[in-house]
Amino acid sequence: MYFSSTPTTLLKSALSVVFFSSMLGGCTGNYTFESNVKAENAKEYFSASKVKIYTDEQAFGESYQYVGLVExxxxxKxxxxxxxxxxxxxxxxxxxxYLQKANAIIFTSCVDIETKHCVAQVVCYGKAYRVATPNEQAEQ
Structure with missing residues (x-):
C-alpha cells in the first residue's frame, strides 16, 4: 500500500495531533472549587430546616415549651x-x-414596613417553641 504525503498534509496532521494532545492534557490537572458557603457556617445556613412550621399549639401534642418571640x-436595598x-x-x-434552641414556630404575621434603609421591606413575626420529639415524649 502506498501513501503519498504532501508537506501540507503532514503539517495538518502534525497540528491536529498537537491540538488534540493539548486538549487532552488540559483535561487533567488540579481543579479548584470556590463557594460562598463556609464550612464553619454550614450549620447556620441549614438551621431553618430544623424548625418546623405549625399553625397552632394544638398540633404540638402534650409536651412543649414556649421559647420566645422571633422575627x-x-x-x-x-x-x-x-x-x-x-x-x-x-x-x-x-x-x-433555631439559635434560641427552638424546633417549632408559629407565624403570627408578615407585614410590609416603611423604612429609610430599604426601598421596601417585609418583616415576619412568630412564636418559637421547643416541642418534645416522639423519643422525648416516650421517656417522660
Missing part, C-alpha cells in the same frame, strides 16, 4: 433589586428560632 426580615420576599423573612425567623 425575620427581607429588605429591598435598591429599586432595581428583587422585591422583598416573605419566604426569606420567614426563613430568617426560623434561623433565629
Amino acid at each position: 425575620g426580615e427581607d429588605c429591598q 435598591e429599586q432595581h433589586l428583587a422585591a422583598p420576599d416573605p419566604i426569606n423573612a420567614r426563613t430568617q425567623a426560623r434561623q433565629t428560632a
